[in-house]
Amino acid sequence: MSTTLANIQTTSTVCSFCGTGCGIEITVDHGKIVKVAGDKKSPVSHGETCVKGSQAWAYIQSQDRLTHPLIRRNGELQKASWDEALDLIQSVAWRYKTGFGGDAFGCFSSSRSTNELNFVAQKFMRQVLGSNNIDSCNRT
Amino acid sequence: MFGSGADTGSYDDFEHTDVILVWGSNTQEAHPIIYNHMRRGIKNGAKMVLIDPRKLPMVNFAHDWLPVNVGTDIALANAMGHVIIEENLYDKEFVDHATDFFETYRAHVEKYTPEFAERITGIPQDKIRSIARLYATAPRAVIAWTLGITEHHNGTNNVHSLVNLGLLTGHVGKKGSALMPLRGQNNVQGGGDMGALPNKLPGFFNVEDDVARRRFEESWQCTIPSLNGLHLSSMLDSMREGQLKFLYIIGENPMQSDANTTAVRQALSNVDFLVVQDLFLTKTARMADVVLPAAGWGEVDGTYTNSERGVQRVRKAVDSPGEARDDVFIVMDIANRLGAKWSYSSAQDVWDELRSFSPAHYGMTYERLDRDYELSWPCPSIDEPPTKTLHTRLHSQEVGMKAKFVAVDFETPIDETDEQYPLVLITGRRLAFYNTGVTTSNYGSKVKDQEEYLEMSEKDAEHYGLDNGTVVKLSSRRGSVNVPIRLSTKMKAGNVFMAFHFPDTVDTNVLTNDAVDKKSGVASFKYTAVKIERL
Numbered sequence: 117m118s119t120t121l122a123n124i125q126t127t128s129t130v131c132s133f134c135g136t137g138c139g140i141e142i143t144v145d146h147g148k149i150v151k152v153a154g155d156k157k158s159p160v161s162h163g164e165t166c167v168k169g170s171q172a173w174a175y176i177q178s179q180d181r182l183t184h185p186l187i188r189r190n191g192e193l194q195k196a197s198w199d200e201a202l203d204l205i206q207s208v209a210w211r212y213k214t215g216f217g218g219d220a221f222g223c224f225s226s227s228r229s230t231n232e233l234n235f236v237a238q239k240f241m242r243q244v245l246g247s248n249n250i251d252s253c254n255r256t
Numbered sequence: 257m258f259g260s261g262a263d264t265g266s267y268d269d270f271e272h273t274d275v276i277l278v279w280g281s282n283t284q285e286a287h288p289i290i291y292n293h294m295r296r297g298i299k300n301g302a303k304m305v306l307i308d309p310r311k312l313p314m315v316n317f318a319h320d321w322l323p324v325n326v327g328t329d330i331a332l333a334n335a336m337g338h339v340i341i342e343e344n345l346y347d348k349e350f351v352d353h354a355t356d357f358f359e360t361y362r363a364h365v366e367k368y369t370p371e372f373a374e375r376i377t378g379i380p381q382d383k384i385r386s387i388a389r390l391y392a393t394a395p396r397a398v399i400a401w402t403l404g405i406t407e408h409h410n411g412t413n414n415v416h417s418l419v420n421l422g423l424l425t426g427h428v429g430k431k432g433s434a435l436m437p438l439r440g441q442n443n444v445q446g447g448g449d450m451g452a453l454p455n456k457l458p459g460f461f462n463v464e465d466d467v468a469r470r471r472f473e474e475s476w477q478c479t480i481p482s483l484n485g486l487h488l489s490s491m492l493d494s495m496r497e498g499q500l501k502f503l504y505i506i507g508e509n510p511m512q513s514d515a516n517t518t519a520v521r522q523a524l525s526n527v528d529f530l531v532v533q534d535l536f537l538t539k540t541a542r543m544a545d546v547v548l549p550a551a552g553w554g555e556v557d558g559t560y561t562n563s564e565r566g567v568q569r570v571r572k573a574v575d576s577p578g579e580a581r582d583d584v585f586i587v588m589d590i591a592n593r594l595g596a597k598w599s600y601s602s603a604q605d606v607w608d609e610l611r612s613f614s615p616a617h618y619g620m621t622y623e624r625l626d627r628d629y630e631l632s633w634p635c636p637s638i639d640e641p642p643t644k645t646l647h648t649r650l651h652s653q654e655v656g657m658k659a660k661f662v663a664v665d666f667e668t669p670i671d672e673t674d675e676q677y678p679l680v681l682i683t684g685r686r687l688a689f690y691n692t693g694v695t696t697s698n699y700g701s702k703v704k705d706q707e708e709y710l711e712m713s714e715k716d717a718e719h720y721g722l723d724n725g726t727v728v729k730l731s732s733r734r735g736s737v738n739v740p741i742r743l744s745t746k747m748k749a750g751n752v753f754m755a756f757h758f759p760d761t762v763d764t765n766v767l768t769n770d771a772v773d774k775k776s777g778v779a780s781f782k783y784t785a786v787k788i789e790r791l
Contacts, residue, residue: 127573130560132553133690135439136267136289137562139629142554142573149554149574159630160267160566166288167688167703173554174698176574181535182549183578193537193547198579201546206593208529212502213594218481222491222500225452226507227441230558230570232606233583234443234450235458236598237506240591241485243476248454248463248485249500251777252447253508 128155131169132228138165142173149177209245218247225252262445264422264646265398265434266564266632267293273432275390275397276304279418280329280404280782284314285687287402287438290563294400303394305387307332308404309682310746310753322387323748326680327408327783328377331666333417335373336388337365340424345392350426354650357661361420364663376666392425396432403440403684407782412775413664420661428659429647439563441691446561449617449633450610454485459614472613487777488514489770495523504531506583507550511539512692512759515779516734516770533586536694539759550583551576557603558584559625565643566630567620669783671769673750677733677785679716682753683764684782689757696757708762711744711753719749720788729789730754735766738791752786 124145131138139158143151152173156163185201186193212220225237234252241250270276270293283291295317298304303319306312307329315321324332340346341362351358370381377384391397399422405414419428419435427433439445451458461468463484473480486494488510494500496519503524514520524530524543532544535552555576561567576582584606588598600606604622611618616634624638625631635642649656673680688703689696699706710730712722722728727740730752739754739762747753756764767786772779 125573127554127571129554129570129573130442130562130568132442132560132570133695134287135441135444135563136287137442137560137564137566137568137630138289139568144573147574157629160562160564160568161289164289164292168690168696169289171699171702172688172690172696174700175535175695176552176554177577178536178698180537181552181577181580182537182541182547183580184549185579186537186544186547188545193542193544196546198581201548202589202593205531205546205590209502209590209594212529216501219494219499220501221504222486222494222502223504224488224491224506224508224510225447227444227447228553229443229447229507229583230556230603231443231446231450231561231567231610232558232603233506233587234447234452235606235610236584236587236591236600238451238453238458239476240587240596242457242472242480243478244591244594244596246479246481248481248483249491249494250452250485251454251488251491252444252450252452253488253510253513 128157131165133168133172136160138169140165140169149173213245218245219249221245221247222249223251225250227252261437261448262565262646263434263436263563264428265436266644268644269398269432269434269436270294270297270400271300273297273302273396273398275394276302277307277391277397277399278304278314279307279399279401281308281400281402281438282310282312282314282684283400283402283438284312286440286685288687290438303390305390309748309751311748312746320387322379322383325376325378326682326751327669328666329405329414330410330417330664331368331373331376332379332384333421334365334368334666335370335384336391337361337420337424338368339370339385339388340392341365343389345389346424347426350651351424354655354658355423355661356658357663361661361663391421391427396430397425397427398432398434398436400436400438402438404782406437406776406778407780409670409771409773409780410667411773411778416662416664423659423661426651429645429650431645434645436563442562443560445563445565446559446567449561454487458610459616489772489777489779492520492523495527498526501528503527503529505540506533509538509540509692509694511543512756512763512765514770515765515768515781517763517766518735519770533583538694548586549578549580550586551580556582556584559607565632567617567625567633568630569622569625669780670771671733671780671783671785673785677787679786679788680751681730681732681767681784681786682751682782683756683768683784684753686755686757689755691756692759693757708739708755708758708764709742710739711742711747713747713749713751714743715749716752717741717743720790727791729791730767730786731789732767732769732784732786734769737762737764737766
């Protein structure tokens with residue numbers, strides 16, 4: 117599903133905005149997205165996109181993206197390593213799981229994210245934390 | 257619908273039908289490419305009727321426009337049902353053969369005469385009659401709706417009232433005849449299908465179904481609570497009550513997307529430990545104890561499921577910045593640290609596990625998705641085609657479980673207007689922008705109108721002595737924002753409209769009401785009583 121021409125690569129994917137599911141082609145040059153356009157092969161949109169689909173992708177390469185984990189220390193969010201962040205989550209989750217059980221936990225997963233993320237999020241809540249408090253926030 | 261919440265047909269049905277009722281949907285702006293399908297349908301001869309309080313630009317292509325009063329859709333739908341029965345225009349054969357509880361419905365809509373409905377909805381009785389006839393006598397007809405129907409305190413009942421019309425006329429389960437809730441976000445459909453809901457396991461099984469639950473428990477070597485969990489609004493309640501202490505938010509910004517921001521802040525402040533996994537340091541992330549940087553669109557592999565139940569592959573095109581990681585593997589790391597033994601090495605591994613649980617998805621391998629682009633569930637076999645039209649069985653000899661009429665009543669809104677709060681605020685999206693604006697604030701100068709404004713009718717503006725651009729204080733029973741006004745021919749007097757795409761400057765959801773529909777947990781974003789004051 118990718119074609120390569122020198123340093124330019126095109127990848128076929130699906131738009132991430134509304135629920136229509138238009139086919140999109142992402143053009144990447146030297147590791148950066150340079151163009152997003154409708155994918156003519158899409159049976160949903162036949163190459164059509166709206167202004168969001170073709171123009172609103174700059175956010176993904178924004179300088180404001182989070183690039184490392186943060187932990188609140190002395191009231192402030194501070195840079196941390198993945199190990200520090202995950203260790204902290206592990207120890208607190210463990211304490212609450214043994215102390216209070218599944219009802220103490222909740223998860224908002226995302227209607228913007230993939231099926232695969234939503235599957236592992238609900239599995240995590242049910243299998244690991246023993247809670248059905250999971251919602252993919254599909255009401256807004 | 258009838259057990260599984262999804263479109264019964266496909267986008268193709270918009271192109272090959274005779275009547276399209278667009279009900280509570282600004283399709284042209286919120287789902288532009290679905291609207292293109294409708295436009296081709298209109299070109300092919302379909303009559304499109306817009307039922308919406310706003311005179312949207314789509315009206316120019318419509319056969320008719322019904323400017324229904326906000327929140328009175330049930331009265332209109334029931335009156336249409338009344339006319340269709342009274343004039344003997346319903347599909348008797350279909351009703352007898354494929355539905356239950358018709359008599360209850362018939363008795364229920366008897367009092368919804370067009371005269372009675374006119375007083376509630378503001379739609380003249382003759383118009384109600386003519387649209388009812390148009391829909392009922394069309395050989396093929398589609399009803400499409402979005403959040404204008406569902407984002408009310410009685411949104412589920414609103415949906416029932418439309419489904420009843422489909423059952424009455426047999427306009428469901430056939431090519432060109434469908435009931436189509438259009439999904440607002442790219443993977444609303446998929447999130448629910450995957451079991452990321454408090455009452456559903458992956459593949460549409462109910463949590464409270466002991467046999468189904470045991471299959472998952474055996475496979476995952478665990479005990480899953482036998483009762484449904486809490487949906488988002490109830491989780492917020494549980495946080496305020498101090499029961500829910502540990503919240504994990506993945507890719508959501510409830511501080512700006514959910515109704516009644518003040519109440520959301522109280523809830524999130526009250527949890528002991530908040531983990532937020534996102535692309536940006538959103539307002540919600542700023543409240544967290546731990547923030548995890550996630551990979552975004554174009555940076556991960558996986559699938560989305562669209563409004564026509566179509567599963568499609570999304571693919572990684574670029575690396576994520578810095579140390580940001582794929583959500584799936586972040587969750588796997590946390591799970592394994594807490595004793596799970598997950599060993600997924602790709603999104604495909606996760607998908608194959610889902611396929612093993614969900615017969616509706618079993619036939620959709622990644623290989624086949626690569627080849628066929630889009631496959632709509634149910635797709636139980638690798639060799640068989642997917643399902644474009646659901647519920648075709650209702651028209652066959654072997655009808656199986658019958659579809660049920662659910663009689664529902666019109667109710668007045670909870671956040672009612674009064675002397676102090678005389679106007680109705682409707683919220684929604686605008687074409688170029690998306691929800692809380694996190695992903696649509698980087699257009700540069702290419703897109704105009706990159707700000708929030710309050711749309712109002714000329715009549716209301718005159719009444720308050722306001723001009724284009726005047727900044728007003730807009731207040732509800734929950735809070736206030738300052739916002740410039742803009743005269744709009746879309747609005748009728750008494751209604752004002754605002755989006756929620758620029759919450760850092762105008763925080764629309766400070767105003768909205770967090771009272772939710774008891775059945776679905778949806779908040780009533782489409783009806784907030786407000787007042788306007790000059791600054």
